[in-house]
Structure formats: C-alpha cells, structure tokens
Amino acid sequence: MDKMSRVPINELQLVESLQWRYAVKRFDSARRIDATTWAAIERSLVLTPSSFGLQPWKFVVVSSAENKAKLPAISWNQTQPADCSHMVVFAARKSVDEEYVDTYLEKVAYERNVSVLSLAGYRKVMVGFLQNTQGRHLVWSSNQVYLALGQLLASVAMLGVDACPMEGIVASEYDKLLGLDGSDYTTVVGCAIGYRHADDHYAKLAKVRFDATDLVSPL
Amino acid sequence: MDKMSRVPINELQLVESLQWRYAVKRFDSARRIDATTWAAIERSLVLTPSSFGLQPWKFVVVSSAENKAKLPAISWNQTQPADCSHMVVFAARKSVDEEYVDTYLEKVAYERNVSVLSLAGYRKVMVGFLQNTQGRHLVWSSNQVYLALGQLLASVAMLGVDACPMEGIVASEYDKLLGLDGSDYTTVVGCAIGYRHADDHYAKLAKVRFDATDLVSPL
Numbered sequence: 190m191d192k193m194s195r196v197p198i199n200e201l202q203l204v205e206s207l208q209w210r211y212a213v214k215r216f217d218s219a220r221r222i223d224a225t226t227w228a229a230i231e232r233s234l235v236l237t238p239s240s241f242g243l244q245p246w247k248f249v250v251v252s253s254a255e256n257k258a259k260l261p262a263i264s265w266n267q268t269q270p271a272d273c274s275h276m277v278v279f280a281a282r283k284s285v286d287e288e289y290v291d292t293y294l295e296k297v298a299y300e301r302n303v304s305v306l307s308l309a310g311y312r313k314v315m316v317g318f319l320q321n322t323q324g325r326h327l328v329w330s331s332n333q334v335y336l337a338l339g340q341l342l343a344s345v346a347m348l349g350v351d352a353c354p355m356e357g358i359v360a361s362e363y364d365k366l367l368g369l370d371g372s373d374y375t376t377v378v379g380c381a382i383g384y385r386h387a388d389d390h391y392a393k394l395a396k397v398r399f400d401a402t403d404l405v406s407p408l
Numbered sequence: 409m410d411k412m413s414r415v416p417i418n419e420l421q422l423v424e425s426l427q428w429r430y431a432v433k434r435f436d437s438a439r440r441i442d443a444t445t446w447a448a449i450e451r452s453l454v455l456t457p458s459s460f461g462l463q464p465w466k467f468v469v470v471s472s473a474e475n476k477a478k479l480p481a482i483s484w485n486q487t488q489p490a491d492c493s494h495m496v497v498f499a500a501r502k503s504v505d506e507e508y509v510d511t512y513l514e515k516v517a518y519e520r521n522v523s524v525l526s527l528a529g530y531r532k533v534m535v536g537f538l539q540n541t542q543g544r545h546l547v548w549s550s551n552q553v554y555l556a557l558g559q560l561l562a563s564v565a566m567l568g569v570d571a572c573p574m575e576g577i578v579a580s581e582y583d584k585l586l587g588l589d590g591s592d593y594t595t596v597v598g599c600a601i602g603y604r605h606a607d608d609h610y611a612k613l614a615k616v617r618f619d620a621t622d623l624v625s626p627l
Contacts, residue, residue, distance in 0.1 A: 197425070197566060197569075198421065198425075198566050200444055200445060200447070201448075202417065202566075204452065207451070207455040207563070208455060210457075228419070229419035229420075229422050233562075234624065235618075236615070238429075240575055242616055244623065247624075249625045250625070250626050253627070293618075296618060301613055302614075328547065332551060335555045336554045336558035338555050339555035339557060339558020339559040340561060342457060342558075342559060343562035343566075347417050347562075348416050395521075396455070397461055397512075397515055397516045399454075399512075401451070404463065404467055405454065405466075406468045406469070407468075408468055408471075
C-alpha cells in the first residue's frame with residue numbers, strides 16, 4: 190500500500206468510536222471475530238511503531254476455547270479472557286543485545302534494498318542507547334508494549350470491536366502457560382477482544398474523564 | 409454521544425491509515441492543524457483509557473511559535489518540535505495518593521450520579537494497588553502515558569494527520585520549560601503533530617516490520 194494516499198476518516202467518527210469503547214466486563218462468548226476483521230487487527234498490532242523501530246515484543250493470541258478456559262484462574266478470576274473471542278497477551282523483550290539489533294538491521298536492509306553496512310550510523314545510535322540503558326531494557330520494552338496496547342485499543346474501537354485491557358493477570362503464570370518461561374520475553378499486559386454481551390451494564394455507565402481543562406495545558 | 413451506536417470504519421481503512429503513517433522527520437512548518445481537527449485530537453487524548461480509570465497524566469501542548477522554537481535545544485537538536493503544528497508533551501504523575509483517588513471518585517460519582525460511599529469497594533481496590541506498588545507509581549503511570557501515546561498515534565493517522573513520537577527529549581529540561589518542576593508530574597515522552605513536508609524522504613522509505621509469523625503466536 191502507498192504511504193502517500195488514502196482517505197482519512199472525519200473527526201466525528203474518531204471521537205464517536207473512542208467514546209463508544211469501554212472496558213468490557215462481560216463478553217458475548219457466542220460471538221467470534223471473523224477472519225477478515227481479525228486479519229486487520231493482527232496487522233494493526235504488527236504495524237505498531239516502536240522506539241528505533243526495534244519492536245521488542247511478542248503478541249500471543251489465545252483463541253481456542255480450551256486454552257482460553259485456563260486463563261481466568263491466572264487472571265484473578267476475571268472472566269473476560271475466557272469469554273472474549275481473542276485474548277491478546279503482550280510480552281516484552283527482557284533485554285536487547287547487538288545480535289537482536291543486527292537481526293533487525295538485516296530486515297531493514299532487505300525491505301529498503303540497501304546494504305547493512307550503509308546502516309552503520311543507525312546501528313551505532315541503537316547500540317549506544319542499549320548500552321546506556323543496560324539493566325533497564327524491560328522498562329523500555331514494556332513502555333513500547335503499552336504503546337502497542339494503546340494503538341490496538343484505538344484500532345479495534347474504530348472497527349466496532351470491543352476490548353478490555355487487562356493488567357490484572359499473573360504474568361509468571363501466563364509465562365508458564367504461553368511457553369515464555371526461559372525465553373527472551375515476559376508477559377506484561379493483556380487485552381481481551383471480542384463483542385460486548387447485551388447485558389453488560391458497564392456499557393451503559395457514563396464514561397468518566399477529568400475535564401480537558403484539567404488534563405491539557407497549552408503553552 | 410451514545411456508547412451503543414456509531415458507524416465503524418472498514419478493515420482496509422484502518423490498515424491503510426496505519427500503513428500510511430510514519431515517524432515524520434521533517435514537518436511542513438507552514439501547515440497548522442485547524443481548530444476542528446485539533447479539537448478531535450485533544451478529545452482523543454482525554455478519552456484515553458487508563459488503569460482503574462485514574463488518568464495519571466497531563467498533556468502539555470506547545471503550539472506557539474515562540475515556545476516551539478525553544479524545544480530543539482532540549483530535544484537533541486531534533487527539529488520536529490519546532491516545525492510541527494502542535495507538540496504534545498506527555499507528563500506522568502510521580503505518585504498517586506488517597507487524595508488523588510478521592511478526587512477521581514468524586515468525578516465518578518458526579519458523572520454517574522451515584523454517591524461516593526457506593527464506590528467504597530472500588531476505592532479499596534485502588535488504594536490497595538497503590539499501597540502494593542508504592543515507590544513504583546511512576547513506572548505504572550509512565551506505562552499509561554505510553555498507552556495514551558499509542559492511542560494518539562493511531563487516532564491522528566486515522567484523521568490523515570502526521571506525527572513523530574519522540575523519546576529523545578531531555579525530560580528535566582522540559583519539566584523546567586513547562587513549569588512541571590516541583591509539581592506532581594514529570595515529562596516522559598513527546599509527540600510532534602502536524603503535516604509532513606513534501607520533501608521528507610522518510611515518507612518514501614519502505615516500512616520495516618518483522619513478519620507477522622515472528623511477532624504473533626497463536627495458542
């Protein structure tokens with residue numbers, strides 16, 4: 190797709206979509222996200238921007254009924270991970286080394302049809318950053334993961350798909366279940382995606398935000 | 409606006425918008441975001457979801473030419489904060505106390521027309537969380553800020569407005585300039601918003617993402 194042309198939506202559509210969304214408490218477990226919609230949601234995850242473009246994350250998508258049923262027990266008994274259509278688990282990279290940077294640069298070189306050598310300056314900046322933040326990579330990668338969560342929440346809202354961002358999950362137990370134990374990645378946060386149950390009364394509660402004048406300051 | 413009805417966009421519009429966006433290197437300094445568009449962007453910031461709904465953030469928007477001109481010097485000489493239309497600075501709350509929780513609950517009670525007393529269970533959960541994470545509130549609030557950044561990036565892309573997320577800003581200097589020194593908030597990250605310059609060759613570079621099969625795992 191061309192980066193230079195597409196039809197934007199209008200302001201009202203954006204604001205109405207973000208107003209429409211809410212953190213679903215009860216999903217309609219009978220409704221599944223169809224393949225076309227899911228493909229777009231997955232693509233929006235993959236397209237998330239990240240610091241230096243390094244994408245220090247994995248997205249594990251639990252969608253089988255059998256595996257979803259195991260999740261409430263490791264999610265403080267919340268039922269959204271079982272009743273939703275797709276439970277996205279965001280895992281962040283625990284540390285980023287030069288080997289990872291080089292893997293990324295090979296991808297850049299391939300996609301842009303340039304030599305890896307021509308990216309030496311870019312490499313130096315990234316390696317310098319990673320050396321300066323040694324021991325704090327997971328904080329940095331977790332920030333990136335939350336950015337991905339924010340893009341996902343806005344994206345599904347635009348599509349008319351519901352979601353519930355979930356911090357109340359037991360990361361160590363998710364790591365075990367998802368096979369992340371001993372890997373370079375660890376569970377940070379989750380997001381249940383699907384469709385609200387018609388009886389979820391949370392959908393009818395007024396959205397609560399501080400006043401814009403309290404949150405936004407001009408300078 | 410009703411939370412129950414609006415017209416969603418289609419999958420192609422979403423993916424094309426996210427494909428269209430990129431981290432702008434050179435903004436067209438002659439183009440300003442108009443008032444209608446800016447109002448929607450500001451509203452999308454205010455509507456960002458957050459952990460418990462606590463909104464532990466402030467968004468400082470630098471849009472005067474005079475103030476924007478001061479930013480490159482405290483942004484590693486990057487020019488986007490000066491040349492963009494609106495520079496959004498995301499500040500996170502350094503710690504969250506019971507007084508803050510009560511201010512929030514008063515807002516909830518007001519918007520939902522319930523008594524503060526009826527929210528005692530909700531209060532207890534939040535206060536328990538904040539006690540258990542004492543000393544780490546800024547990590548938590550920074551995560552929320554990155555979620556806000558992710559929602560903002562997706563939102564402006566949908567509107568056909570360009571952006572550049574900016575981690576390379578000197579937070580302590582921003583705090584001084586924005587009057588955050590000594591406040592409950594500190595600068596975390598920025599986002600320049602406006603319109604790409606016709607000569608920004610970064611717009612023409614292929615977008616680089618790892619393959620979906622490497623980033624997304626089904627379970």
